[in-house]
Amino acid sequence: MTELALHILDIVQNSIRAKARKIEVTIMENPEDDLFVIKIQDDGLGMDETQLQLVTDPFFTTRTTRKVGMGIALLKQCAEQTGGSLKVNSQKGAGTILEAILKHRHVDRPILGDIAGTMTLLIGANPLIRFIYIHQTPLSSFELDTLEVLEELDDVPINDRDILKALEEMINENLEMIEASLK
Amino acid sequence: MSMKVKSLADLKKIKDEVQEKIKLREQSLQAEHIVQIKVAMATCGIASGAKEIMSYLIDELEYHGIDGVVTQTGCMGYCYAEPTIEVKLPGQDPVVYGYVTKEKVREIITTHVMKGELVDGLIPVNYKTIDE
Ligand SMILES: Nc1ncnc2c1ncn2[C@@H]1O[C@H](COP(=O)(O)OP(=O)(O)OP(=O)(O)O)[C@@H](O)[C@H]1O
Numbered sequence: 001m002t003e004l005a006l007h008i009l010d011i012v013q014n015s016i017r018a019k020a021r022k023i024e025v026t027i028m029e030n031p032e033d034d035l036f037v038i039k040i041q042d043d044g045l046g047m048d049e050t051q052l053q054l055v056t057d058p059f060f061t062t063r064t065t066r067k068v069g070m071g072i073a074l075l076k077q078c079a080e081q082t083g084g085s086l087k088v089n090s091q092k093g094a095g096t097i098l099e100a101i102l103k104h105r106h107v108d109r110p111i112l113g114d115i116a117g118t119m120t121l122l123i124g125a126n127p128l129i130r131f132i133y134i135h136q137t138p139l140s141s142f143e144l145d146t147l148e149v150l151e152e153l154d155d156v157p158i159n160d161r162d163i164l165k166a167l168e169e170m171i172n173e174n175l176e177m178i179e180a181s182l183k
Numbered sequence: 184m185s186m187k188v189k190s191l192a193d194l195k196k197i198k199d200e201v202q203e204k205i206k207l208r209e210q211s212l213q214a215e216h217i218v219q220i221k222v223a224m225a226t227c228g229i230a231s232g233a234k235e236i237m238s239y240l241i242d243e244l245e246y247h248g249i250d251g252v253v254t255q256t257g258c259m260g261y262c263y264a265e266p267t268i269e270v271k272l273p274g275q276d277p278v279v280y281g282y283v284t285k286e287k288v289r290e291i292i293t294t295h296v297m298k299g300e301l302v303d304g305l306i307p308v309n310y311k312t313i314d315e
């Protein structure tokens with residue numbers, strides 16, 4: 001995949017499939033320490049020990065439509081190509097945390113890409129899930145929590161087209177400021 | 184929307200602007216009366232461009248003034264034909280299209296959704312294979 005945002009879209013599908021009510025996506029960027037960390041945490045069904053052992057294996061899936069599960073394996077491969085790593089922690093009934101550590105300055109690190117569009121697509125298609133997006137750099141940070149958005153919206157649905165466009169713009173505006181702080 | 188939205192306070196202003204518009208829209212937004220489109224969003228779909236197709240579907244429905252919901256679904260079992268989408272018109276059985284491009288999206292909307300005529304690219308559906 002050409003953008004990290006697409007990997008994030010994909011990993012979040014796992015959380016949705018695990019019936020998460022709350023999904024937190026955190027990005028920590030630190031070019032000076034050569035770190036680009038993606039953390040995705042959910043409160044879904046979780047996995048038991050055996051499943052967890054196999055989770056980065058492309059031949060492990062609980063899908064019934066096919067025999068391979070590529071999502072986590074692909075992101076792992078991507079992280080490792082930059083000299084980084086991926087780990088997953090999970091507990092049955094409690095939820096799952098996936099953390100991918102990439103080298104910020106490595107030539108093979110894909111760009112983050114359209115994360116604002118990705119988050120708003122997810123929010124629009126899953127209005128009942130609480131999404132939290134956190135983006136941190138050493139000098140600044142941005143956080144969007146759809147629970148706070150809902151409070152501002154009163155009875156206006158969060159998946160209304162105009163609201164989603166405004167959210168997308170809000171994420172982009174803030175990320176521009178954050179990226180500027182890195183230069 | 185002229186001002187830039189940078190904070191929740193800005194969002195609140197937008198909300199007030201669109202609240203009236205939403206009230207009008209709501210009346211037609213009952214599930215049985217609108218077109219429902221699902222985009223397969225498993226790894227194979229995403230790797231083949233499902234995100235772009237989903238955004239484009241949303242934009243094109245809006246462009247044609249069609250009330251509809253575009254959501255995502257799991258693997259429908261047609262990895263070979265990604266991106267795939269399921270289109271359901273009010274009161275009809277859903278159908279699945281494969282190898283969906285932007286061009287195909289335009290055709291599906293102007294011909295299938297707006298005129299009720301099927302277009303090329305249908306995949307024979309076996310609903311037992313859906314994996315949410
Ligand atoms: N957040 C999660 N909560 C619970 N189970 C998970 C989670 N993430 C992954 N799993 C389990 O790990 C398996 C492998 O995940 P992975 O994303 O690699 O492949 P997949 O989702 O099965 O298929 P694909 O990603 O190719 O569409 C899943 O089928 C699921 O059983």
Ligand SMILES: [Mg+2]
Nearest residue numbers: 010014071072
């Ligand atoms: Mg997956």
